[in-house]
Amino acid sequence: MNILYTNFHGDYGGGQDTYVRDLAAAMSRHHRVTVASPEGSRLSRLLKDSPDVAIFDMEFKPRWNRLCQEILRLRQLIVAERFDVIHVNGSADHRQVMLALLGCRYRPAVVLTKHNTYRADSFGNLLRARLATDHTIAVSDYVAGMLALRSPYGNVTVVKHGVRRQAAERLASDEIRRRKIALFGPSGADAIVLGSSAGTAPEKGWMDLIAALGRLPEHERERFRVLLVGAEPTAEQCEQIALHRMAARTAFTGRLDDVRTPFSIIDVSFVLSYHESLSYACREAMALGCPAIVTRVGGLPENVEPGVDGWVVPPREPAAIEAILRAIMREPGCVRAMGRSARLKGKREFSFERFIDATLSVYQKSIRHNPYRRVTSMRSV
Known part of the structure; x- marks a missing residue:
């Protein structure tokens, strides 16, 4: 499977940095993985020791005079790499992915993770849900309920964070x-x-x-x-x-x-x-x-x-x-x-393995229901 993760945080993204880093590093063991993130971001730095993860410098909150250029760069990346899944993590990167995919004959499945409890019923959310979302991951039951009650997002699956670092032996x-x-x-x-x-x-x-x-x-x-x-x-x-x-x-x-x-x-x-x-x-x-x-x-x-x-x-x-x-x-x-x-x-x-398996299951489900393409690139099944 060929996966693109997107991250809009230019500096410190807190738990979202950890989320994308952990997913990208784990998925790269068996799949091709690219992370699009602003140059110099904490996420890019966290991934520098993951040799199987490709980093693509991308601004998701550019100045207006550079917006078209960044959309075109993202579109060219998507077409060249023929991703099976694009996993977006915020409104800024989701919007840019939506715009980059407009008119594309080739279209990967798009998975959104809803990381926060901000309202998701705006016109922008409606556009992104209809034009560039195949599946939505809610990080908690609360978020899933919020999306079901007042949002345009369907196909919601709850996948709670897994913890990669387990405790060491307690000190004397x-x-x-x-x-x-x-x-x-x-x-x-x-x-x-x-x-x-x-x-x-x-x-x-x-x-x-x-x-x-x-x-x-x-x-x-x-x-x-x-x-x-x-x-x-x-x-x-x-x-x-x-x-x-x-x-x-x-x-x-x-x-x-x-x-x-x-x-x-x-x-x-x-x-x-x-x-x-x-x-x-x-x-x-x-x-x-x-x-x-x-x-x-x-x-x-x-x-x-x-x-x-x-x-x-x-x-x-x-x-x-x-x-x-x-x-x-x-x-x-x-x-x-x-x-x-x-x-x-x-x-x-808080099993990390269960977290990875559940997320991978969402990707597979999204690809199966994506009418635009089939999986063409895999390291292993």
Whole structure:
């Protein structure tokens, strides 16, 4: 099978970068794979060590005076490579693929993954659904329900993220203490570390955790530390952290491609977003053995069984998070037990192989129902 993946993110695409990278690398073992992505994008960089994946520099948000040129380049690529499937991942690249295919006698099957919970009932969505979508992948049951209720997209299959990186052996307690001291100083040696790789954008809701910690008395607050993987905080965010007396207890790693090192000392993960389709960050943290605090938005609750491998709270409610923190302090042993349950769920339900097989099944189904062509290129069946 000959597959083209498209990605519009010019810099940092978060979980979508991980999604496309993991699919492209896995599919390239048995199929021909090309990824069209802006030059210098994080996705292109992540794939540089995948020799069987071809990278094609392509702008999906060009200036208007270059739009026709980029559409023509994409059309020429499609015609020359005779792809069986084009897998699009956002409105910008989907639109450009639609325009490139207009009038083409040769037309690959087009598969869309709906990665977010933004409305999909606009006129643009109607055009893309009718002219350039053979099948739609929803990353959660919530997204599938949203598409069924109010969108023009049909042939929807739910394929939830699989986690490629499984947890390594847990570090010895002395090594965990050493790493905590290196990051937070001697006072943090035995602290409960709350961590997230979901990013530091305001809509990720992490300031609600900071506010919840600020509600605790000083001696209780001292029992916690916060570790965030993502962009450095803004000046306004730093002011809020200081206001809640958490400045000396909060650390930022910057953006990382591999989160296993910070998660080796994280005890409890959190994704407190205000809107979220499923969250690769949540699934990866749980697979690494961290129970998760998540908000009751979008597909986030689909990851967690409350009281078993995590907790679910309403969005924008620091008081609800505070109650969980107090419960953890009363019974700190629950964190280890819930972490084991989270790790087991990662192995059982976040299977990377199942994710790849389910996605491949969507491709095969789309090709079978594509009246324009048959599969002409395969490395193996």
